Amino acid sequence: MNAFRLANRLVPRTMGAMRSSSRILGTTNALRHLSVPATQTTQALDQLGSVDHEYESTRVDRVAEPDRRAFTYLMLSSVQFVYASAARLLVVKLVASMAPSAEVLALAFGEFDLSALEVGKTIMVDWRGKPIYIRRRSVAEIEKESQVQLDHLRDQEADSDRTIKPEFLVVVGICPHLGCVPLPNAGDFGGFFCPCHGSHYDVSGRIRMGPAPLNLEVPPYKFISDTTVLIG
Amino acid sequence: LSLTFMNSSHNRITSSPLINLPSGIVRPSFSLSSLLLQLQISLKSLLPVNLPRLNKAYFFALIDSHIIHYPTPITLTYAWSFGSLAGICLVIQMVSGIFLSMHYAPNVDLAFSSVEYIMRDIKNGWLIRYVHANGASMFFIVVYSHICRGLYYGSYMEPREWLWVSGVILFFLMMGTAFTGYVLPWGQMSFWGATVITSMVTVIPVVGSAIVEWLWGGYTIKNPTLNRFFVIHFLLPFFIAGFTLIHLALLHKVGSNSPIGSDTGVDDVPFYPYYASKDLFALSCFLVFFATFVFYFPNVLNHPDNCIPADPFETPRHVVPEWYFLAYYAILRGIPHKTGGIIAMFGSIAVLFLIPFINSSEIRNTTYRPIFKFFFGYSLLISLF
Numbered sequence: 119m120n121a122f123r124l125a126n127r128l129v130p131r132t133m134g135a136m137r138s139s140s141r142i143l144g145t146t147n148a149l150r151h152l153s154v155p156a157t158q159t160t161q162a163l164d165q166l167g168s169v170d171h172e173y174e175s176t177r178v179d180r181v182a183e184p185d186r187r188a189f190t191y192l193m194l195s196s197v198q199f200v201y202a203s204a205a206r207l208l209v210v211k212l213v214a215s216m217a218p219s220a221e222v223l224a225l226a227f228g229e230f231d232l233s234a235l236e237v238g239k240t241i242m243v244d245w246r247g248k249p250i251y252i253r254r255r256s257v258a259e260i261e262k263e264s265q266v267q268l269d270h271l272r273d274q275e276a277d278s279d280r281t282i283k284p285e286f287l288v289v290v291g292i293c294p295h296l297g298c299v300p301l302p303n304a305g306d307f308g309g310f311f312c313p314c315h316g317s318h319y320d321v322s323g324r325i326r327m328g329p330a331p332l333n334l335e336v337p338p339y340k341f342i343s344d345t346t347v348l349i350g
Numbered sequence: 351l352s353l354t355f356m357n358s359s360h361n362r363i364t365s366s367p368l369i370n371l372p373s374g375i376v377r378p379s380f381s382l383s384s385l386l387l388q389l390q391i392s393l394k395s396l397l398p399v400n401l402p403r404l405n406k407a408y409f410f411a412l413i414d415s416h417i418i419h420y421p422t423p424i425t426l427t428y429a430w431s432f433g434s435l436a437g438i439c440l441v442i443q444m445v446s447g448i449f450l451s452m453h454y455a456p457n458v459d460l461a462f463s464s465v466e467y468i469m470r471d472i473k474n475g476w477l478i479r480y481v482h483a484n485g486a487s488m489f490f491i492v493v494y495s496h497i498c499r500g501l502y503y504g505s506y507m508e509p510r511e512w513l514w515v516s517g518v519i520l521f522f523l524m525m526g527t528a529f530t531g532y533v534l535p536w537g538q539m540s541f542w543g544a545t546v547i548t549s550m551v552t553v554i555p556v557v558g559s560a561i562v563e564w565l566w567g568g569y570t571i572k573n574p575t576l577n578r579f580f581v582i583h584f585l586l587p588f589f590i591a592g593f594t595l596i597h598l599a600l601l602h603k604v605g606s607n608s609p610i611g612s613d614t615g616v617d618d619v620p621f622y623p624y625y626a627s628k629d630l631f632a633l634s635c636f637l638v639f640f641a642t643f644v645f646y647f648p649n650v651l652n653h654p655d656n657c658i659p660a661d662p663f664e665t666p667r668h669v670v671p672e673w674y675f676l677a678y679y680a681i682l683r684g685i686p687h688k689t690g691g692i693i694a695m696f697g698s699i700a701v702l703f704l705i706p707f708i709n710s711s712e713i714r715n716t717t718y719r720p721i722f723k724f725f726f727g728y729s730l731l732i733s734l735f
Contacts (some may be wrong), residue, residue, distance in 0.1 A: 219467070
């Protein structure tokens with residue numbers, strides 16, 4: 119607290135002093151202009167017998183006893199920390215409740231058996247509510263895809279980067295253009311063809327012609343046996 | 351008559367000695383710390399003086415005059431904290447209810463399992479469900495305490511009659527919300543409680559059975575009933591919120607009652623910080639009490655039969671409503687006549703409307719009314735045992 123304010127508090131207030139002090143301090147403290155010196159009114163109210171001076175008597179002087187005020191601040195700030203923690207907890211719990219539930223997370227993985235899939239054929243499976251195309255490719259098709267020059271591709275990805283076992287192509291059957299499901303074994307490149315706006319994909323699921331900006335997405339998957347794939 | 355009524359003195363905010371607006375003196379800036387300093391200075395000299403208007407902006411002046419500088423009697427006890435607690439209970443119920451309704455399915459085939467889905471699969475779903483279910487019980491505890499305070503301290507007496515009436519309307523809305531909400535989990539108690547209460551409508555002569563089929567949307571309680579009960583349960587709390595504003599407006603017109611019962615307003619303190627901190631402390635205590643139920647005894651207020659999916663062909667042996675309706679249920683069952691029982695049950699709540707208008711006492715606080723105090727305590731004892 120600055121010394122000027124301290125001096126103000128210790129000196130008995132009169133109307134004149136307060137007006138000059140507030141002018142000097144430059145405060146626009148309207149109330150100071152109005153307040154009547156304490157001694158006059160307390161005398162009158164004391165006679166009513168319903169006034170106690172607890173506020174003044176229990177008041178801790180900030181200058182004389184700095185540690186007591188520190189204790190109060192410590193108490194208050196620790197309780198306010200608890201309030202803040204409670205608010206944070208409330209928000210975290212409620213926001214977390216909107217996250218995918220245990221049921222959804224349990225259905226996040228899909229195991230599919232590919233032993234019956236013939237060469238050159240494509241099957242569609244349901245993973246997380248999305249259509250997944252799995253195509254068994256012939257050696258000739260794999261060879262052809264690996265020889266495509268990356269410069270010719272809008273979304274440059276090598277075929278070897280898009281498969282774990284080159285024999286099986288696993289892609290999400292959602293066109294990256296505007297979300298339609300492409301038709302398998304169709305189109306000018308022998309892969310997929312999206313009938314909505316005419317995107318052509320090759321046997322590696324890469325966009326070759328049409329408006330789609332990206333190749334068909336490859337989901338996270340692994341082979342848990344030679345013919346069983348775990349997607350997710 | 352209307353001219354005299356149009357001056358400011360009938361409104362507590364403009365007529366209170368603590369808040370009279372001096373002309374020409376305006377604080378150009380508003381900050382809470384300098385505000386508190388002002389408060390200390392003014393209280394220190396214990397002036398029945400005018401505080402300057404804090405803000406020229408209408409919105410802040412409105413908030414200030416109703417929540418910050420609002421003159422509140424200095425003698426209020428913790429019994430007066432139940433009002434703000436009830437408001438907070440409403441907010442708790444609305445927030446937990448909204449998050450529950452993100453996952454609840456209001457269809458007879460899915461309702462019960464969707465509640466179990468919330469309990470098991472949704473993250474923190476168990477917490478939100480227990481908060482909502484036990485929060486309803488807490489809401490009733492708080493509101494019953496609030497009503498008890500009103501009855502004991504004569505807060506329904508002149509000039510607060512319409513405040514009391516708005517409170518009883520709030521109580522009815524609350525009971526409607528609780529009733530429709532209890533049906534939603536579609537357990538045995540949900541179904542049969544709904545059947546019993548909605549069937550009461552059949553007591554109306556001539557059109558009773560037509561009305562009940564309209565209410566059910568069918569010949570028995572089925573999917574249409576569940577759907578509309580879900581909508582009503584979602585809708586009524588917003589009516590409660592609106593009526594709460596009316597309730598507060600009626601309160602702020604005349605100001606709070608006090609244990610002393612004299613409405614002179616000479617011993618008023620500003621709501622902030624005194625009653626804001628008192629209510630905050632009361633809230634902390636209430637939350638500890640609430641948390642004890644939610645985390646340690648979450649099902650003790652619930653009936654185990656409600657964990658059995660509803661079966662329209664088998665009534666449980668002990669059909670009871672939730673504890674907060676048991677008193678009225680006892681009245682219903684106590685009268686062995688269908689119409690009489692129903693009239694007595696609704697009448698026992700509707701009689702609350704009459705209380706301010708049949709009162710003949712000039713003394714508010716029951717402490718100073720020995721005969722009334724005896725009967726008040728006696729009837730309280732009777733209702734508990």
